[in-house]
Structures are given as structure tokens and as C-alpha cells.
Amino acid sequence: MAEENRERDLVLAPNEYAFISDQTKGNINVYVGSYKTSLANTDKPVFFNNDTKKFERCSLEEAIKTFVTAPEGWYLVMKNPPKDGHQPKGGTNNNLAELNIGRKVNIPGPINFALWPGQMAKVLHGHHLRSNQYLLVRVYDEEEAKKHWGKAVIKTKNGEDNIEQINDENPDLTMGKTITIKGSAVSFYIPPTGVEVVRDDFDDEYVREAVTLERLEYCILLDENGHKRFIQGPAVVFPEPTEEFVTRSGIRKFRAIELNEMSGLYVKVIAPYTENKISYKEGDELFITGKEQMIYYPRPEHAIIKYGQKERHYALAIPAGEGRYCMNRKTGKISLIKGPAMFLPDPREFVLIRRILQAKQVSLWFPGNAEALAYNQSLQSLAQNDNIGFLGDMEIQQAKDEIDLYQQTNIIPQRSSKKQKVSKEIASDEFDRESTFTPPRTITLDTKYDGVVTINIWTGYAVLVVSKTGARKVVVGPQSYLLEYDETLEYFELSTGTPKTDERTIKSVYLRVLHNKVSDVITVETSDYTQVNVHLSYRLNFEGEPEKWFNVENYVKFLTDHLRSFLRNAIKKYTIMDFYANGIEIVRDVILGKTTKEEKRQGRLFEENGMRIYDIEVLDIRLSDNSLENLLITTQQDIIKQTLKVTGDQRKLVFTKESEKISQEVAIAKAETSSQTLDLEKQLTKKATELALQKIDSEVSASQKRLDAEKEQQHFLTAINEAIIGREKDKENMRLEIANQILNQEMMRIKAEVEAVVAKAEAVSPDLIAALQAFSDKALAEKMAQSMAPLAILGGSSVADVLSKLLKGSVIEKVLNLNKENE
DSSP, X not given: OHHHHHHTEEEEOTTXXXXXXXXTTOOEEEXXXXXXXXXXXXXXXXXXXXXXXXXXXXXXXHHEEEOEEEOTTEEEEEESOBSSOOOOOTTEEEOOOOBOTXXXXXXXXXXXXXXXXXXXXXXEEOEEOOTXXXXXXXXXXXXXXXHHGGGOEEEETTSOOOGGXXXXXXXXXXXXXXXXXXXXXXXXXXXXXXXXXXXXXXXXXXXXXXXXXXXXXEEEEEETTSOEEEEESSEEEOOOTTEEEXXXXXXXXXXXXXXXXXXXXXXXXXXXXXXXXXXXXXXXXXXXXXXXXXXXXXXXXXXXXXXXTBOEEEOEEEOTTOEEEEEETTTOOEEEEESSEXXXXXXXXEEEEEEOOOHHHHHHHSTTOHHHHHHHHHHHHHOSSTXXXXXXXXXXXXXXXXXXXXXXXXXXXXXXXXXXXXXXXXXXXXXXXXXXXXXXXXXXXXXXXXXOOEEEXXXXXXXXXXXXXXXXXXXXXXXXXXXXXXXXXOOEEEEETTTTEEEEEEEEXXXXXSSEEEEEEEEEEOTTSOEEEEEEEEEEEEOSOGXXXXXXXXXXXXXXXXXXXXXXXXXXXXXHHHHHHHHHHHHHHHHHOOOOSSOOXXXXXXXXXXXXXXXEEEEEEEESXXXXXXXXXXXXXXXXXXXXXXXHHHHHHHHHHXXXXXXXXXXXXXXXXXXXXXXXXXXHHHHHHHHHHHHHXXXXXXXXXXXXXXXXXXXXXHHHXXXXXXXXXXXXXXXXXXXXXXXXXXXXXXXXXXXXXXXXHHTSOHHHHXXXXXXXXXXXXXXXXXXXXXXXXXXXXXXXXXXXXXXXXXXXXXXXXXXXHHO
């Protein structure tokens, strides 16, 4: 019982409230905390379901709700506000107040209160805007919007709270009107009552992103009235409330189109306008290339005409020796554009086409080329009308795109003119040229089947070109010829087989005009009614005017028929023996003419088509009757044997004569050689004698000349010796004279010295001389005794004895003896 009572107690803390339904009266009261009460059995807790808009029973804990709170910078969107503007009071039980059902108010924070039963509230964050963001607000209550328009919470970029800076003082606040709040002017916004912020359908956010355009970028705004605005960067683009961005694959901004002299855009004028003093009217077509405008921005008056997925038209590279067919869309005339050239056709007037060749034409013009045959068959299958004879490049490209799509998706493509929405993402100022090559740039040209029909004529061949107007022209190789669209190659027939017949002919357009060769077998009859088969090979050239070369449809048949008749008539004049022996010469003389010392064979000329046979080869001559041929061969063999025997004897005789003649000539040659040898020896002896005499004369003459020279030389030597002796004598005399003078001077000097010495000697007394002499002898004896001491020791005697022996008989001996006596 106590537990049930506790469950019936409603305890509300601050910031809590609960709805309690009185089952007896049907009223719903609001209990706002902090508050405590015990509920009666007739009181039931309920909550308001916002989805079903009904009150549903619940447990007491589920009925307790927290206050609706909007902090600073937030706001509250409340539906069914009270008429008196007061919310339930706190700490009490509030009876249901009268509400403005269906109304909605915006209440900026900070705010906190409980809700009345039946009220719905949603707390939203105030809308912060960057300079490239915006809000789209809509008027849902015209009267309330006008009353509270000035109460909106707005923070501008300069920090002022002034609604007049954002909109006019009296804005159009009609019900359902949408207004753009731009982030370039407003940094914070809370809408007033009567106005609501519209969510973005794209990302379900209130704040919308404006489009920031860089240079070379643009965007498109589509208004509800169908008008478009094209805005170029750099700019921040805010759409008007009735506008929306045009997107391609979810992308709202696009790159400007780069053009150059080799690219252009095909544009349709969809609205009249004037630019650079030039007026354009609706329906005009323009082809804008890089010569007029290097960077193209679309404009609302222009619609780009696309062929398939291609927007830009590029110049076509036509190499040298190639070309393209170009048809004038207005006149239907098809022209041939020859390379080398970069050809950018104006799509308003010209369209590039490809010529479709029939299978018969391909087999004649390009014999054995299965690839060319398959290509033309594929073009034929693409052509919508088999009688057209050509196909546009755009249609071929569209078919290729469809084939690529089929290969990628395995879905059979259906031709449709529906535009595919394609856009490119650009992240920088660089142009993406969609190339797979890297610097240095290289381009691969594969124009094998894209250009005009090209006929490659080899050396020694010619073709006949015929146009639909009847003009004829012969083209001689080697060269490549580009066919005009209305030109074809005329074919001719050639007989085949040996001998040549009309049963099997081949067709061709290439005529061999140099060193052509035609083989044939002709059956002729001789004067003795013998049939002979002659196997021939004609060598011929086509000369003269080229226009005559194709006058004969089957020149092989024409040649063989004529020469068969001619040869049969000529050989009829010869017997079988003569013809069988000289058949080759006879045939060559009949057809080519006889040769002379002055001129060669002239050959045979056909005036009808300028064909001249300049040589002929006779490959074989056979009789039709084998027995006659064998008999003829046997007869010829006998004749040959006899001829060979006679020829052998003649050769033997000739050999003998020549041998003897050679022996005689050898003997004569030897005798002549001996005679000439003796003559040579005589001449050599005579010449040797003459040479010896000449040598003797030369030696005598040389000896005489040597003697004369020596004699002459002796005279010169005598004179030279006399001169030398005279000079030597003079020198000796001079030396003697000088020596005498020196001797006289020396004698005079010695005489003077003697006289001086004598004078000095006379001045010295005899006693003084004796004393000085004794003193010097004594000193000398002492020094000699010191020097002889080692010798005395070695000899075993005294020094005095040794000195006495050595100085015996000298003056010093006296001195030694005197010393001994004194001792």
C-alpha cells in the first residue's frame, strides 16, 4: 500500500514539469517544479505527441519533462503560443491557458520555460554566416512579420545591429515571400516572428553555400520565370529568392571555354541582342573561333549546338598527300580539301563527309585489301539511305560513341537526341586539354580511312579518272592521286590463259604502261602444210598521248588477235625445214622488223592505243604432228652428225697446218735470236774498247792536270815558306834584343847587390862571425839529437854514436866532438 502511494506522488525538481489529465473533468493541468503533490486516482500522467497531435497516457516518469531552454545565440520556434503571452508559472499547478492554435512565434535566447499542453517548441542555433554563405527566409505570417520585422536579431559585418542596412525600411512581406539574407552583409541572424528560415533541399541545412567564382569560371542562375543569369568570376554569387543554380552532375560552377585559331563553337542566337554595334536577331547562327574570342563565356542569348557529346569544333589535320571531302550545306557542292593544311570547317556552311565505296569499286581500286572492304561495308551499314553514297563525320563519331557505350555497359544503344548532363571539375586556372600525352607534346595522326579516297599509282602504271561530267584524265605513276567526290576509275578487261581467250577475263583499273609482258601460243602453218605451235612472250610499252592508252577495252585480246593473223600470213611463205631452223629470227623480223647496221629493230606500234612492242621472246617452237617432229629431229640429227664429222676433219687439218707453221716460225725465231746475239756481243766489245780508251785518256789528262796543279802549288808553298821564315827571323831577333836588355838589367842589379853585401861584410869583425857560427852549430846538433833518439833506441847505441856515423866528415861532426870534450 505504501509502495502504491509512493508511485502516486509527483515530485518535480526545478526545471521540470509534467502534464496530468483529470479524468473526471477532462482538463489537463501543468505541474511545474519545484513541486510535490499526491495524485488522485482520477489523475493520469500524459504527454503530447507532436506527430499525432494527441495526448497519450504514459508512466509518471515518462510524463516528467525538462524546460525548453534556448541559450544565448539560440532561438526558440514555438507553435500555439498563449494568447496572454505567459507560460506556466513555476512551483505550482497551472490550469490550461488559452492558446493561439495554429500560430508560430520565434523567441530569441536566452530563455527557459515550461510548455502548455498542446504547445510544440524547437530550439535552433542562431545562424552564423560567412561572407560566402546566405539564408533564404520565407514570410509565413504577413501581419506578424510586419509587426516584428525590426525585432530580428542581426549582427552585421561592421558590428552594428541595424536591419535597415540589410533590407529596405518597408520590405515586401507578403505571405510566402522569400528573402535572401546575404553573408556578405550579415554575420549573425535570428528571424523574427512571422518569418522562418527555409532549409536547403540539397543538404537539409539552413545555411546555404553561395558560389565562389575564380577567374575563368562562371555560373548560371535560373529564375522561376525562365530567365537565366550568367555570372563570371571572380565573384561571390548569391541567388535571388526565385533563382536557383543550374547544375551539371551536382556541380554549380563551370570553366570558361578556351578557344584558339584551330577551334570554335557553333552557337545559336535564341534572343536578340547587340554587341560591338552589331545586332543579332533570334535564329542567327554564329561560329566563334579563337580569332574573335580566345576565352568564351556563355551568355543567355546563346545556345551551343552540340553534335553528340562534342561542344567544340577542332581543326582537322590534313597531312601532305591526303585530303578530305567537304560538302556545302547550302549548295550541296562537295569540294576536295588537299593537305598539308589545318582545316577548320564552318559548321554553318560546311560538313565533312566520307565517301562510301561499293564492294565492286573496292575490289578493283584496292585489290586484295580486305580491311578496306570491311570498312566500307561498315559505313554502308551506318548509312540511313543506301543511295546517299556518303556519311557525315558527326554521324560516324556518334556511332563509335554508341559502340563504346555498348562495350562498357553491354546495353544495346538507342539513338537519341536527348542531352546528357556532363560537367568537368576544375580546381585551378589551368586548362585541361584532355590529352594523354606528356611534354613534349606529340600527336598521332591516323587518317587511313578518314580522308578522301587516295589512289597510290606505282611506277610504270597509269589509271583513267572519269568524272560524272564526262571529263577524262590519265594519271601516270609514281604518284598519289586524291579522287574528287564525283570521280571514279574506269576499268578495262584483260584476256587470260595461254593461248589468250575471252572465256575468262579479269577487270582492273591499273594499266601497266612500262615493260608490260603478254604471253601467247600461236598455231601457224608452213608452205608445206605443216602446223607449228609457237610460244611467244611480247614486251611492250605505251607511248605517245596518254589519253589514247585506254581507247581499247581489252588490249591483250586486241594485241594477240592482230599478231596471230600477221604471223600466220608471214610464216606461210616458209617451209618447215627453213622455219624450224630459223624460226626465232623469222618471228622477230616479222614482228619487230629487220635490223641493220645503222638502226636497231623499230618494233611494232599500234596507233589505236599507243602500244608499242619493243621486244619479243620466242620461248618454244613445236610441230603439231609428233611423228613429223620426230622425223624432222632424226634428219636433223643425221645432218648434225655429218656436219660434226666434216667439222672435225677440218679442225684436224687446220690443227696440223697451224702446228707445222708454228714449228717453222720457232726455227726462224731461234736463228734470228742467235744472229742478234752475235751482233750484240760485237757491239758490246766495241763499246768496251772505246770505254777503256776513254778511261786511259781521262787518266792521262787527270795526271797532267794534277802535276800542273802541284807545280803551281809548289810556287805558292815556296813563297809562303819564305814569308813564314822571314816572320820567324824577325820574331827571334826581337826576342834576342829583349833578352839582352833583360840580361843587362839583371847584371846591373846583381852588381848593385854585390856592392851592398861587400859593404856590409866589411862592417862585421871576425870574432863575431865565429861566435855566431858556433852558436848555430850547437843548436843544430841539439835538434838532430832529439830527432835521432828513436833510431838510437832501435839500434842499441847512443844518440851520439848514431849522429857521429851520419855526420862524419861534416862541419857538425866538429861541433859534436867539441861537445864531448867539454863533457
